[in-house]
Amino acid sequence: MKASKMIIPTLKEAPNEAVIASHILMLRAGLIKKLVSGVYNFLPMGLRTLHKIENIIREEMDRSGAQEILSSAMQPKELWVESGRWSKYGPELIRFKDRHDHEYCLGPTHEEIFTDLVKDLVKSYKQLPLNIYQIQTKYRDEMRPRFGLMRGREFIMKDAYSFDVDEKGLEASYQNMYETYKRIFDRLGINYKIVLADTGAIGGNGSHQFMALSDVGESTIVYCDHCHYAADEEKATSIAAIRYEKEEFKDVEEVLTENKHTIEEISEFLNVPAGKTVKTMIYYTEDNKTFGAFLVRGDYEVNEIKVANALNSSEAFIRLATDEEILSLGSVQGFIGPVNLNKDVKIFVDNEVKELTNFVVGANKKNYHLINVNFQRDFDGVVGDYKKAKAGDLCPVCHQPLKSERGIEVGQIFKLQTKYSLPMNCVYLNEQGKSLPMVMGCYGIGVTRTFQAMIEQHHDDDGIVFPLQVAPYHAVIVPVNYNDEAQKALAESIYEKLSSQHVETVLDDRLLKIGFKLKDWELIGIPNIIIVGRRASENIIEYKDRKINDKVEMSSDEVVEKIVNLVKAL
Ligand code: ATP
Ligand code: MG
Secondary structure, X not given: OEHHHOXXXXXXXXXXXOOOHHHHHHHHOOOEEEEEOOEEEEOHHHHHHHHHHHHHHHHHHHHOOOEEOOOOOEEEHHHHHHHOOOOOOHHHOEEEEOOOOOEEEEOOOOHHHHHHHHHHHOXXXXXXXXXXXXXXXXXXXXXXXXXXXXXXXXXXXXXXXXXXXXXXXXXXXXXXXXHHHHHHHHHOOOOXXXXXXXXXXXXXXXXXXXXXXOOOOOEEEEEOOOOOOEEEOOOXXXXXXXXXXXXXXXXXXXXXXXXXXXXXXXXXXXXXXHHHEEEEEEEEEOOOOOEEEXXXXXXXXXXXXXXXXXXXXXXXXXXXXXXXXXXXXXXXOOOXXXXXXXXXXXXXXXXXXXXXXXXXXXXXXXXXXEEEEOEOOOEOOEEXXXXXXXXXXXXXXXXXXXXXXXXXXXXXXXXXXXXXXOOOOOEEEOOOOOEEEOEEEEEEEEHHHHHHXXXXXXXXXXXXXXXXXXXXXXXXXXXXXXXXXXXXXXXXXXXXXXXXXOOOEEEOOOOOOHHHHHHHHHHHOOOEEEEEOOOHHHOEEEEEEOOOOOEEEEEHHHHHHHHHHHHHOO
């Protein structure tokens, strides 16, 4: 391709709203262009890479035995009512009516559609197992679209759904996808960790996330170097490293703690360590309309995903109780405690609180706390894991100190079991002719998010540094002066040779200053750059490996052979 015929809309500066390197670079390199918040157009260079990423995913999905289909983004309300999600999904779901007043949504995911499809297409155990997937556009009206393609309102996802006769089959399908995802992210050159993920209301250890490691990631990974335990912070469990000796129970006392609001202030004032004060947070669920009081040690935070699970709700439907609600429950904001709390509030006690003796809690009375409180002597509750795990805590598996790091969730796999097949009646007939629900799994990769995560991991001060397998072009030839006969002739002959051997090559025939042209290609991140200059008449060029940024002189034949071999090895 000749550069003079291409759209190369590179920018010196990125718009102010772009704050992370990958977003800035995608805009500056002219890979994407914003349409409205969270919605982007893909420009020629960006689209070439997008297709390459999709094709790697497609090849590995096909190799795993899955079959590709393409379904619609427009989904009828009826299927979402069947699954029970029409009322549960919340404002992220984009809903609309057609001219006949029929209701629809734009699919944020496709469990309903695929379950309904397979229910019609598959009748017998002989047709199972089955895994079908698509690479398709999704819509989610995200509260805060940001970071470009990382959190869009329209984005491309590869979603796959497996259907098996039983749990054992699901286990095999899940394992197959787990291995397939590893191959995909390895081939894409992503540096990632696989972590245990929350499964919401379904429970069990039925989900993993694939996290591209990056400081700008919105997820926190808690992991252990010793035994390889790794989990999303939402899911992670841990053991507190700081522990307290058990004491003889003392008598409860009410103490005045006027103007002492934070855990630090209270622990200093009462001269007890923060870990022996206990905070009580009251949550309310909008869907099942219940209150729950959660007790964690003062040196920990409450994990709201665990709260949602304990209350049989989901993150979108829980919130902290308001000051008025707290008053109506017989307590007061800032001084909430479990002793004599209104019976309508179910009490949940974190494992680490259960281990404490003689601890401090709010007195449910303005300006007062109780000291020497003990679980089961002074109040009761459901013991469980409700705290946020953090670095420095001990690993739940091997008891070594945990570490933490940031990650971008690029994929998630999930054992759905019969969550959709039961309500939607997606059944098969077994060998005995008995009708049973199919056992399902679902598997997503954020294709456009992965694209940007890759750039977050592969860039330097000059721009993007594309891995060869996904670069928009493999090579670019940049003559210093295209009007110079020798340079033009050599550039064109290299171009012919590379192109004829399946090297995707750009010839920069623009009549621009060499520095300007090179800056463009370095910004876009083409892996192999061939500069044709003053030694053109001797068939000598300068070769620049974008990764190393070092120029080396070599003959034109040598450079052709080198790049052809690199591309052949892909
Ligand atoms: P998140 O927690 O980041 O909102 P999610 O867990 O809701 O994501 P899934 O339903 O698991 O997302 O979707 C599968 C994949 O789609 C995710 O792993 C992620 O890579 C991608 N994805 C989800 N939401 C977005 C978005 N708004 N923009 C771009 N990619 C997204
Ligand atoms: Mg997810």
